[in-house]
Amino acid sequence: VKTWIPDERNFAYLTWKQVDALPRDHTLLILPTAAIEQHGYHLPLATDTLINNLLLGKALRIIPKEMPIYALPAVCYGKSNEHLGFPGTLSVSAQTFLAVVRDLGASIAASGFKKVVLYNTHGGNSPLVDVLARDLRAEFGLRTFSLFGSPDAQFEGVSRQERTYGFHAGEIETAYLLHCAPDLVRTGQYTANYIARVEQLELLKPEGSSANFAWLTGDIAPSGVLGDPSAATAENGERWSNDAAARIAEILVAMYNFEPRHGA
């Protein structure tokens, strides 16, 4: 898989003697979590993993050099059972995902590190990442943080419909890929499906409200796309990824400097 992580920020390129010499009590390790799953006719299976790497790689290029902040190799297999039935989707169960990240947390703690960030770019993993962030704190005393997607990105120009229901392989993901890996985008193969319409005020929503219905991609989207990629451009992908990376860099620095306050 392609990488935008600078070599000097790649934890897996260190030797154990170099790791041993790190200031481990305040080094910040980032564990990316993503997916290998269908993304319609037009985007590759690794889309969520590539976007994670792109945004994190750009962010790591702008954080101050002297801060010991490293990216671990990604857990690129995620909980993707919403996309089962589409060939190429490689999903692990919730139990497996929880066990793998928990065991990596155990290794991180056993290596003497104190601070870890879970950076997730696949929606199906998000509830598990929330659970893990607290469990790694409780079980190993790790100072744990969670970070999701493109924090605070404005996505100017994207319609309210696409912003709300462009869940998967829609305009935003396609724009990111057109920017970073245009050779992997089949621009003649776009399809569009929506799970719901913003102008229809249904009582039950697909997610994020107080009353939701559980969905599988195959229920709604024969092509596997939830959203509409047709307005995506490489220029927007570049601008949005730079904006998101700038915000991620700020957040990582805040996590690096974070000290919990009692009674604040």
Ligand SMILES: [Zn+2]
């Ligand atoms: Zn995706």
